[in-house]
Amino acid sequence: MIHKSYIKILTAAILFCMAGCSKDLDRQPLDNLGNTTYWSSQEDAERTVTEIYRYLGSNERFFISCATDDSYSWSNWPVDIQFVANGSATPGTGTFGNFWKNLYQQVARANDVTDNIDRVPNLDPVIKARLLGEARFLRAYAYQQLTGLFGDVPLITHIQAPEEFDIEKTPKAEVVQFILDELSAISNDLPETYAASEYGRITKGAALALKARVELYNERWQEAAETAKQVMDLGVYQIDNNYLSLFNGDNKQSKEIIVSAQYLPNVYPNPNATWIGAPSLAGWGQIVPLKSLVDxxxxxDGLPIDESPLYDANRPFENRDPRLTLTIVVPGTQVNNTVIDITKPGSPDALGQSNASFSGYYYKKYVPTTISGGWETSSAADVMILRYAEVLLTYAEAKIESGQIDQSVYDAINQVRQRNGVNMPAATTATHPDQNALRELIRRERHVEFPVEDNRLFDIRRWRIAEQVMPGRALGIFNNFDSSRSDYNNYVLVETRNFNPSRDYLWPIPANEISLNGSITQNPGW
Structure with a gap:
């Protein structure tokens, strides 16, 4: 379990912020924290750095898969991401503004540290370098998200004076280079591991793993492979033998976890069990899988369902990659000793029931083994930000795309797909002999390894396949069990989606930001 002292520091920092930070932090005034009564001790510095971590977890982040072909959200509260997915969003849609604000608050909190930490008297140089490294990592992560979602964005690296509030967008390429330079600069100032009392803080491996991600997302194949290999060579991380335990709260200190948003029961919980759980688990079934993910x-046998002789459309969940039923609740799945079967008459989880899934599927991934408290405090399971599985697949994809295909590519992929409890057939030169076959494999492997994590949105954008996978009919389960419904003997139609390739590969600059910042311009098509 995560060490309680870390969360208590975080909680204290949050309470401090609530008491003293009433202004939006994406426009942080000079007097916000940098005043004469603060930055007087190491404790001040540690508390301010620790407070930045809370921005890693938010409703918006947890709902992000609902903007992809993986998931659907039936309600527009607390997040109106449904409009983003179906193509009806406008610059005033709340999802865009909420992501923008949350990420720039994270940037502003980090800038507060980089601008003011020198004021702490007699701060140990090693501790100072480490705290600066943590803050700069968290700022770099925010900019990775911002550039991936919005493209060109303002690059703000210090606390703004009022006359600096109107700021132009910085070209994405410049922001990306800033991210990479920052991560290179801090990696040697961060420890490879921490004592148990400090578990959860940013490590050297985290800086390198994020750097590899940014290099991959920006098609710097050689650099991405080399950086991912540095993480692999640290010898700190390994694939966990229990996939589901990474997400249900049972395995918070797994050696596969590089960075996570962390929670603790009764001290710092989250509502994610409510968003993702079935009604029989006291959930609202709000984030649900779609047929495209199931397929x-x-x-x-290692073959896609449209090629495998083992696939039976009448028994579609049999003989499948075990990650299917580790990730998704199919009819008859047991979760926390409760059987969820939407085909059973009278089931509270059935199609059309209150708070039931619109697709007929639920996620099992991220349902905590312990669900307690009210709807807003139902879970203490941590939310993944970076995992070692991503590092391995980053290494493999970068080598594939750079044409440097060797046995290490197959080994990296197989570490992920052959973890204990999954044990899918190994990829070999016989089954995947060339770049095209390996590219198809690595893309499918990323798809099924990372549902409800944020990877899919960035993947369908950088691969330029969103225009293929997003528009059209978003489908759910095949209804061969409820003859009272109009979709009997058909796939459940969840919604019809639109995608405009000339517009929707970038989110719009939020309408509120356009009105506040006279120097910023809107993204094309919005």
């Missing part, structure tokens, strides 16, 4: 899982 992505191979059969146990």
């Amino acid at each position: 992505a899982y191979e059969c146990v």
